[in-house]
Amino acid sequence: MPKFAANLSMMFTELPFLDRFAAARAAGFEAVEFLFPYEHPAAEIAKRLADNGLQQVLFNAPPGDWAAGERGTACLPGRQQEFRDGIMRALDYAGALGCPRLHVMAGMIPPGVAQGTLTSLYAINLAWAAERAIAQGVKCVIEPINQRDMPGYALTGTGNAVQVIEAVGPERLGLQFDLYHCQITEGDLVPRMQALLPYIAHMQVADTPGRHEPGTGEVNWPFVFAAIDAAGYRGWIGCEYRPKGETLAGLGWFAPYRAG
Numbered sequence: 001m002p003k004f005a006a007n008l009s010m011m012f013t014e015l016p017f018l019d020r021f022a023a024a025r026a027a028g029f030e031a032v033e034f035l036f037p038y039e040h041p042a043a044e045i046a047k048r049l050a051d052n053g054l055q056q057v058l059f060n061a062p063p064g065d066w067a068a069g070e071r072g073t074a075c076l077p078g079r080q081q082e083f084r085d086g087i088m089r090a091l092d093y094a095g096a097l098g099c100p101r102l103h104v105m106a107g108m109i110p111p112g113v114a115q116g117t118l119t120s121l122y123a124i125n126l127a128w129a130a131e132r133a134i135a136q137g138v139k140c141v142i143e144p145i146n147q148r149d150m151p152g153y154a155l156t157g158t159g160n161a162v163q164v165i166e167a168v169g170p171e172r173l174g175l176q177f178d179l180y181h182c183q184i185t186e187g188d189l190v191p192r193m194q195a196l197l198p199y200i201a202h203m204q205v206a207d208t209p210g211r212h213e214p215g216t217g218e219v220n221w222p223f224v225f226a227a228i229d230a231a232g233y234r235g236w237i238g239c240e241y242r243p244k245g246e247t248l249a250g251l252g253w254f255a256p257y258r259a260g
Contacts, residue, residue, distance in 0.1 A: 002225050002233075004257055005031035005057045007204075007240040012247045021048035027251060028258035033058035033238040036066075038089070042096035049097065056097040057236040058141075058176075058202055061104045061129070062086035071145075072105025074129075075122040075154045077113060087129045094138045101202050103176055104129055104140050106154040118154060123167045130172035141201050143176035146184040149211075157185060158196055165199050174201025178240065183208045183219060190227045197231055206241035213241050214253040221253060 006012070006029040012020040018040065024032050032054050037045055049056055064070030064079070073079040073086065090102055106122060130140045144161050145153045155161060158175070165173050177200045179189055186192060193200070207217030214221040228237070243250045 002229055002257055003031065003236050004254065005029065005033045005055075005236045005238045007033050007035075007238050009035040010240060010242050013243075014246060018044065018048055021052050021054055023247075025052040025054055027248060028254065029054070030259050031055040031057045031236055033236075033240070035060050036062070037093050037097070038062065042093045045093075046096050046098075056099040058101040058103060058238060059090075059093070059097075059099060061090040061102055063105050064107070070108065071150060071153060072107040074104055074125045075107045075118045076110060077117065077121060080121075080125065083125050084128065087132060091133060091136055091138060094133075095136060100138060101174075101176075102129075102133055102138050102140050103143060103202075106142065108150075108152045109154050119164075122154065123164060126164065126173055127168045130168055134172050139172070139174050139201050141174045141176040143178055143204075144181060144185070145178075146181045148184055149181075158182060158192065162196070162199055170199055175199040176202045176204065178204040178206075179219070179224065180204065180206035180208055180211060180240070189219070189224055193224075193228060193233075194231050197233060200233065200235070202235055202238065203228070203233070204238040204240040206239075210244070211242055212244040213239075213250040216244050216250075225257075 006024040008020040012023045015023055037059050064073045073083045094102055133140045142155060142161055144155050144157050147156055161175055165175060175196060177196060183189055205214060207214050207219055210217055
């Protein structure tokens with residue numbers, strides 16, 4: 001049966017961040033993910049996880065200046081030391097939280113920089129990060145993001161992601177397969193998931209077009225979830241969606257998969 005992790009950056013936002021852990025556990029989730037932990041001490045987050053019997057399964061490395069529109073530094077020229085410092089900070093958190101996956105965002109394409117330069121720097125930085133992460137028992141992942149939601153993001157399709165993963169090494173770098181982004185950019189979710197399964201280290205879901213909970217849009221989620229299970233995927237599926245209303249009211253889709 002598929003295993004779902006609540007994304008605490010998007011779900012249970014009716015509550016302060018640190019109170020969302022207990023809310024997720026009460027709703028039947030056994031694991032959580034979120035975008036960034038860095039506003040809170042790692043020890044405090046670790047306590048919330050332990051107090052509620054939750055597993056931390058994913059978060060993002062520092063993305064640069066998020067408020068200014070930056071979405072990662074891995075492909076940005078002149079930012080290599082900042083990138084490395086961010087990875088080491090993220091790995092400190094991953095160790096404290098027992099988190100096995102770290103999403104490394106590519107960044108926005110800067111004007112006037114050749115694509116070949118961006119691609120080479122991206123692969124070099126990811127290889128450096130992946131080597132240090134694997135030594136700590138953490139696998140870095142990369143995620144193609146659709147251009148409608150994030151125009152100008154440097155990693156846009158699963159084919160591009162697989163090329164990067166092959167260059168770095170699938171044993172060290174994995175695919176964060178977000179079915180929401182894939183539905184927008186490529187579609188054909190089930191055959192694509194089946195083909196990409198050797199690379200997938202984490203999945204995420206949201207319905208399209210509104211990025212709300214499963215069942216609010218165009219995708220036949222029971223069919224998709226059954227296909228994921230049948231394909232043999234045993235990792236976590238992060239619920240990276242914005243509830244259409246109050247979080248608990250939108251969890252009807254989750255009932256068949258809820259922990260006992």
